[in-house]
Amino acid sequence: xxxxxxxxxxxxxxxxxxxxxxxxxxxxxxxxxxxxxxxxxxxxxxxxxxxxxxxxxxxxxxxxxxxxxxxxxxxxxxxxxxxxxxxxxxxxxxxxxxxxxxxxxxxxxxxxxx
Amino acid sequence: xxxxxxxxxxxxxxxxxxxxxxxxxxxxxxxxxxxxxxxxxxxxxxxxxxxxxxxxxxxxxxxxxxxxxxxxxxxxxxxxxxxxxxxxxxxxxxxxxxxxxxxxxxxxxxxxxx
Numbered sequence: 764x765x766x767x768x769x770x771x772x773x774x775x776x777x778x779x780x781x782x783x784x785x786x787x788x789x790x791x792x793x794x795x796x797x798x799x800x801x802x803x804x805x806x807x808x809x810x811x812x813x814x815x816x817x818x819x820x821x822x823x824x825x826x827x828x829x830x831x832x833x834x835x836x837x838x839x840x841x842x843x844x845x846x847x848x849x850x851x852x853x854x855x856x857x858x859x860x861x862x863x864x865x866x867x868x869x870x871x872x873x874x875x876x877x
Numbered sequence: 878x879x880x881x882x883x884x885x886x887x888x889x890x891x892x893x894x895x896x897x898x899x900x901x902x903x904x905x906x907x908x909x910x911x912x913x914x915x916x917x918x919x920x921x922x923x924x925x926x927x928x929x930x931x932x933x934x935x936x937x938x939x940x941x942x943x944x945x946x947x948x949x950x951x952x953x954x955x956x957x958x959x960x961x962x963x964x965x966x967x968x969x970x971x972x973x974x975x976x977x978x979x980x981x982x983x984x985x986x987x988x989x990x991x
Contacts, residue, residue, distance in 0.1 A: 794976040803886065805966055805983040806921070813976040821978075822878070853920070857977050864909045864972045866979060868920040 766790065769854050769869035776841075776848075776876050784839045784872045786854035793859040795837035796866065799823060800851040809852075812837055813859055841874060849876045879904040881969050883982025890957050891990055898985045900967035901949040909972035910943060910950045911979070916963045924965075925952070928972075957989045 767788040776782045786795065794813050798806040808821030812831040826845025831837055837856075841848045851873050855866040880903040890896050902910075911926035927934045927941045927950065934941050938957075943950040954961055964986050968979040 796976075796979075798981075803983060805883070806979075806981040808978065808980070811976055811978060822980075859975050864911060864926065864970065864977045864979075865923045866977065868922070870920050 767854060767856050767867055767869040769852075769872050771872060772870065774872060774874050776874065778876055779843045781840055781842050782848075782874065784841070784852055784854075784874070786837045786839065786869060787835055788837075788856040788867075789835060790856055790867060791834075792856035792867070793834065794857045795831070796855040796857070797821075797827075797829065797837070797839045798853045798855065800853055800871070806853065809839065848874055850874060879907060879969055879971075879980040881967060881980050881982040883967050883985060885985060886983065887986045887988070889988045889990065892957060892959060894957055896954045896957055896961070896987055896989075898952045898965055898967070898987075899949060900951070900969075900982050901947075902969040902980075903948065904969070904971070905948070906971045907969040909970050909977070910941070911968050912939075912941060912952050913966045913968065913981075914963045915966065915984075921966060954987075957987075959989050959991055962987060962989045 770785045796811040797809040810829045812818035828840045853871045854869045857866045883900045908929040913921040914924045915921040940953045964984045967982040970979045
């Protein structure tokens with residue numbers, strides 16, 4: 764069953780703690796993305812990666828970090844430097860060739876900072 | 878960078894009526910304009926997209942129109958049904974091979990009342 768899997772679905776964290784959100788895909792997509800979703804603000808791009816061992820900052824990268832050691836995996840770390848981390852985080856993947864621009868999203872991870 | 882504005886933020890229609898959602902974009906280099914539907918508690922999914930070399934595209938009850946000169950594009954849903962109730966996001970990017978850095982609008986919450 765192909766797709767993109769995020770975990771955990773819900774996560775609670777105390778202020779000052781780092782937390783890592785997992786994103787795995789078996790769609791053989793080269794490109795992967797992390798978006799943050801807040802009520803009334805749509806989806807905002809945090810980081811994206813086109814290829815293994817390479818990634819770029821999106822519009823709201825401050826306080827976040829990523830790695831891309833494997834094609835299938837693109838974990839996101841929310842660091843203690845992120846001032847307002849409570850949000851819904853969506854991971855996506857897509858092809859970098861062919862005539863399609865579709866992104867395939869995971870089911871999301873909801874992070875709550877206590 | 879690209880900025881996408883979406884209106885209205887909420888839309889309420891009676892079943893069978895039409896619904897129209899409008900978006901404007903700022904970057905004249907953008908050439909790819911998808912629409913995503915996000916049902917409550919679920920992941921966003923692509924419902925239709927259009928490229929800058931096309932003015933209109935239809936798929937059953939949904940259609941998208943693009944005015945490149947005015948930099949705006951619209952989603953039209955005809956004969957709305959209760960299952961059309963969801964949040965709809967427009968997006969824009971300059972798709973030219975490689976990654977697809979989509980910039981999303983803030984979303985429109987559509988409610989279709991029986």
